[in-house]
Amino acid sequence: MNINQEGFQRRLDALQKILQQYNLKSTQVTPIAYVEHCPFHFNNFIYKVDLEAPATPATFSRQQPCTSAPPEEGVTTLVIRMSNPLAEGLNNANRVENDIAAQHLARQSIQSAGLPPVVPAVYAWAPCRYPDVPGEEGFGWTMSEFKPGSDLDGQFPSLTLDDAIDVIQQLAKIFAAIQGAKIPETVTKFGALTIDDSGAIIGGQPPLLKGGPFNSYAEYWVAILQAKLSEADESSFLKGWKYGGLREKIDKFLASGGVGKVLESVDTDKRVLVHGDLTLNNVLYDSATKRITSVLDFDWSAVTNPCDEFLTGLWDIGGGIHERNEKFLPMLLSGDFSTQPEGLSADDVRKWEVAKAWDKAVAEAGAIRPSDISGVDRIQVLKELEDSLCPFELANEVMLKRKSNEEKLKKKNEMETKIRKLLETYENHG
Template identity: 30%
Template sequence: MPSHNHANYQARLDFYDPECIFEYNNFVYHVSLASPLIADHSDNNWNGTFQPGTVAISKGTKDLVVRLGNRDIEGVHQATRIENGVAITNLVLAALSHAFQPSIVPRIYGWGSAAAEAAQGWILQEFMPGIGVDQPFSQQDLEQKKALLAQMAKIVKALQAYSLPSTITGYGGLTFNEGGEIVSAAMPTVGAGPWPSYQASFQYRLDLALKKADSNPYIKGWRANGLRERIDAFVQRGVPAQFESLSDKDDKVVVHCDFSKIPNPSTTAVSGCVLSLPIADPPDPGPTNILFDEASGRITALIDYDFSWISHPSYEFLRSFDGLGGQF
């Protein structure tokens, strides 16, 4: 007889789409408790300590979200992956605290690092209300879309106006030091950094791409027909030229990077929880990683900070809004 842990096992497996064109960055679970919490540890009687970047679960909480990081996803380095997500979430929470009430950023209740070999990284966070914007967006009229985009612009403005802590000194990812302060660290999607400048972050990734091309038996470093010489010339001289006219090139801000790249998860009930996983692009996706209230049109959540990092303000437009076109 199967144990209680095996109940609905096949249903959970059946939900995963083996033909999905995306690797799952995380396995995300909506956990509904049988009854709301009757107490919290946020009062003066609590003598314990909290992990950096976390707060107590509030009294009355019934719904939570658990994110289990996928260690097998290509191109994501685990050393500071979880720490970066927690730190970024805290910065965004602070940046948007005055512009959006109630808060649209989930609070973090606990986390586990993925730095150790084979460690399962995880984040326990606040459940945010609302539905994904991507599907309803295509059905909205012009005025509804304008109202939603105005809120998105307000988010970007607040993020870019926020003054980062002085402990963040470079371009790249984030982690926590021994004192619990947020400090600069390697960028999880690159596995390197922090860099002293915006230009240096581009330069490194171009150099890394060329090293990978050198080891590729098919591309062979792009050396045929003099192409590599032209690429090297661009990296050495063309890239610096692109940054010469960039205004405020030393500015550093939180960059979400993923307003519109990956569709919102689909959701299904599984064994007392709700399991959410990425699905393929819809035909006409709208903004993603944003939840909203369909009745009021108000954005209720900005979620998913897997690709977020500290960079120049222009980078948000290169990644989240690349369809707008334009140059530095």
């Protein structure tokens, strides 16, 4: 059975109880982005809900923090998103709160920039209460505006180059507004967001890490690396790198300020709102109007160094610091796209044109690019260490079963070589 099929009806029952809280009735409930045969727990269960009668401002008479009222005429379609506390590796302490607070800040900034309201309005929400409230009724949830459009990642490859560049320019302005969102004075550290008892946005625990918020960018990175080590400990194949003295070297690096040494030339005080998963899969596009209609899924959002956005997303348009952009990475890091690399295939030429257009559009929008970040190569080193400490394909049991022993051993040896080389570099040179 599909692992996500378990609880399917219970989730629909819980959804109906959410609607009942607001005296709403559904005529149809349709799962969104539900893949029948996925071997992993979904991070969220998302439903499009058609209503019998419109939800109006009066429906949400007790307006919660970081929410918006629907238009006076009301809305007849909603999206209800239930955060899955059973998904692997997630911290549910304030996951829903982080999502809606980040959306709120992004929406405000996008509005101030005079851009279309592409971040859906949130009408109501509830925090995760699982496992204190057992079962699906303990899941955290949001009730949001429905936005039309289709996932941009499915449409982007078939767009003409002119249309692709046009959509890139739209996205760059939205990106600049998200990055330029005003961080509340009550948010003073690195990490995610949450909401206090008075309704103020404050610093919170990241959805992918235990603990936090963190006093410094270095402390934040130490927590990220320690979390990866904990995952490696649980891997039946990696076994926490506890052989040949490697684990002792890693532990010493983290305990003796190794991360701080790596970050010595970085502006570690800079903090911005980072979406955390800004890929074309989280962007909706209307092919008829050729406009971006929505930017979705602020689940992994954080207040952190601007470089982190490029480490986790934007790789599918040539804007991310990612191995898939290897051919264009020097240009991305230097900001110099004046010379097209030699020997590119027709497909790679298009990717290069898109990457060049993105870099130019981001600069014109006044946002920070990788080439604007002093010490970006040092942050790259930490990302490489993170990726090496516990690669998904060597930690997840489903993925391990898909690889031969030879493939697994080859990957493990590659990662070990990378880890040792990095540790030796900073032991010797600082």
